[in-house]
Every structure is written in structure tokens, then in C-alpha cells.
Amino acid sequence: MRTPKVRELGEALRSLFSKPYTVRYPYEPVIAPEAFRGKPKFIDEECIGCGACAQVCPARAIDVRDVVEGRSGVRTMTVHHDHCVFCGQCHRYCTTEEGIILTNEYETGTYDRNLAISSVDKELVVCQECGEVIATVDHLRWVARKLGAKAFGNMGLALLLSKDLGLVAPLTRDPERPLDRGDNISLLCPRCKREVILYEQWGP
Ligand code: SF4
Ligand code: SF4
Numbered sequence: 188m189r190t191p192k193v194r195e196l197g198e199a200l201r202s203l204f205s206k207p208y209t210v211r212y213p214y215e216p217v218i219a220p221e222a223f224r225g226k227p228k229f230i231d232e233e234c235i236g237c238g239a240c241a242q243v244c245p246a247r248a249i250d251v252r253d254v255v256e257g258r259s260g261v262r263t264m265t266v267h268h269d270h271c272v273f274c275g276q277c278h279r280y281c282t283t284e285e286g287i288i289l290t291n292e293y294e295t296g297t298y299d300r301n302l303a304i305s306s307v308d309k310e311l312v313v314c315q316e317c318g319e320v321i322a323t324v325d326h327l328r329w330v331a332r333k334l335g336a337k338a339f340g341n342m343g344l345a346l347l348l349s350k351d352l353g354l355v356a357p358l359t360r361d362p363e364r365p366l367d368r369g370d371n372i373s374l375l376c377p378r379c380k381r382e383v384i385l386y387e388q389w390g391p
Contacts, residue, residue, distance in 0.1 A: 217293075218291075219291035219292075219293055220291075221291070223289075223291045223293070224273040224274075224275050224289045225273070225289055225290045225291045225292040225293045226268050226271070226289070226290050226292045226293075226295065226305065227248075227266045227268070227271060227273075227277055227278070227287050227288070227289050227290070227305065228266075228287065228288055228289075228290050228305045229264060229266065229286065229287050229305050229306065229307035230285055230286060230287065230288060231307050233283050233284075233285040233286045234264065234281075234283065234286030234287065234307050234309070234325070235282060235283055235286065235309070235323060235325040235326040235328075235329045236262045236264060236307070236309030236323035236325055236326055237282045237322075237323070237326050238251045238262075238264070239280060239281065239282050240264075240266075240276075240277035240278075240280065240281055240286070240287050241264070241277075243276045243277065243279075243280045244276060244277055245272065245274060245276060246270050246271060246272045246274075247270065248266055248267045248268075248270035248271040248272075249264065249265065249266045249267075249277060250263075250264070250265045250267070251263075251264055252265070253311060253320050255311065255313055255318055255320060257318070258313050258315055258318060259310070259311065259313060260310075260311035260313050260320065261308050261309065261310060261311060262308070262309045262310075262311050262320075262323055263306055263307070263308050263309075264306060264307050264309070265304050265305070265306040266287065266304065266305050266306070267300075267303060267304055268295050268303040268304065268305070269295065269297075269300050269303045273289065275289055282329075283329065309323040309324070309325055309326075310323060310324045310325075311323055311324070312324055312327055312343070312347070312374055313374075314374065314375050314376035314378075314379055315360075315373045315374050315375065316360075316366065316370070316373075316375055316376070316379040317376060317378070317379055319376040319378065319379075321343065321374065321376055324347070327343065327344060327347050328347065328351070330344065331344045331347065331348055342371060342372060343374055343375075346372070346373070346374055347374075360373070365386065366379065366382055366383045366386055367383065367386060367387070368383065368387050370383055371383055
């Protein structure tokens with residue numbers, strides 16, 4: 188019985204004169220380990236605005252908001268840190284793999300919940316006939332890069348790539364004229380494309 192008591196006394200004396208094992212947070216910063224799952228953050232150059240992360244988020248912490256004005260628009264993706272459960276699903280299933288990452292920032296306390304966010308804006312591709320959202324410009328560019336030369340087999344992608352190369356000017360249609368086959372060479376949503384094809388087959 189005496190030996191353990193002496194050992195404990197020795198340990199107590201040693202710890203009196205040695206550095207503490209605990210950290211002095213919040214007076215000193217704590218460096219989180221590399222694999223730490225902290226606040227998710229969008230990476231603008233990698234994110235294509237596809238919205239897949241919002242679909243897999245179990246806490247519904249990611250908003251996808253489209254604002255369309257006329258024939259153009261912007262998609263804003265926002266992750267709310269005060270709703271996030273830091274599961275990492277958004278990063279795991281991100282289409283480009285690095286569009287959203289979990290940083291090693293762990294301080295989520297704030298007096299204003301509206302500031303507990305990370306967001307990214309992406310230009311939208313909108314149907315030139317009805318104004319329906321087709322995708323984001325970056326998403327279509329990403330698909331085109333994956334397809335390589337085959338992208339020119341799709342009219343929407345071909346138009347986008349040609350525009351990027353400065354080869355085409357946007358077409359404007361007289362609203363009085365019904366859709367016809369010529370309008371296939373413009374950015375149309377699937378519903379309007381179908382109308383063009385039906386019109387082609389059966390006429391006005
Ligand atoms: S690219 Fe990744 S981060 Fe961006 S919207 Fe798609 S899934 Fe989310
Ligand atoms: S870490 Fe999980 S909860 Fe947080 S935004 Fe990503 S998917 Fe949603």
C-alpha cells in the first residue's frame with residue numbers, strides 16, 4: 188500500500204514543476220489536427236454550382252437560391268454553419284471533389300447567426316425562350332471539359348463553348364414569330380426544345 192502512495196506523491200510533485208497537459212484556450216489558439224472537420228467553406232474556383240452538396244446534406248444546412256432577371260440570373264449557394272453537423276457529406280459527394288471543403292476552423296460562436304455562413308455566386312444559364320433555369324455556366328463548362336470534342340454534339344454546350352471562343356453572338360427572336368427549327372441554335376430548356384421539335388413535325 189505504501190509504494191503506490193509514494194509513487195503518487197512523486198507524480199504530484201513532478202507535475203507541480205512540469206508544463207500542464209491542458210491548453211490555455213481561449214487565451215492561446217489550438218491548432219486542430221489535419222483531419223478535423225470544421226466549418227465547411229465553398230472554394231469559388233472549384234465549385235460549379237451544381238447543387239449536389241445541398242441534396243446530400245442531412246442537416247439541410249446548404250441553400251441553393253436562384254435569382255432570374257430577364258434572360259440572365261445568379262445562383263447563390265450558402266452553407267449555414269449554425270445548422271451544420273460537420274458530417275463531411277458535402278465534401279465527400281461534391282461533383283468536383285473540392286468545391287466545398289471542411290476547414291479546421293472550429294469556433295462557431297457568434298452574436299449574429301446571419302454571419303455564420305460561407306457562400307458562392309454562380310452565373311446561370313437561362314432558357315432564352317421561357318426564362319427557365321438550365322444550369323450554371325460553370326457547370327456546363329465542366330461538363331464540356333469532361334466531354335472534350337464530343338461536347339460539340341450538344342447544341343447548348345456548343346453554343347457556350349463558341350461564345351467563350353468569341354465565335355457567336357446571341358440570337359434574338361421576334362416574339363411574334365413562333366419557335367421554329369432555327370431556334371434550335373439557341374440556349375433552350377428541354378421543354379422549349381420539345382416544342383421546336385413538335386412544331387417541326389406537325390407544323391403550326
Ligand atoms: S461543385 Fe461541389 S460544392 Fe459546388 S455546388 Fe456542386 S457539389 Fe456543391
Ligand atoms: S458537413 Fe454535413 S451538415 Fe455540414 S454542410 Fe456538409 S453535409 Fe451539411
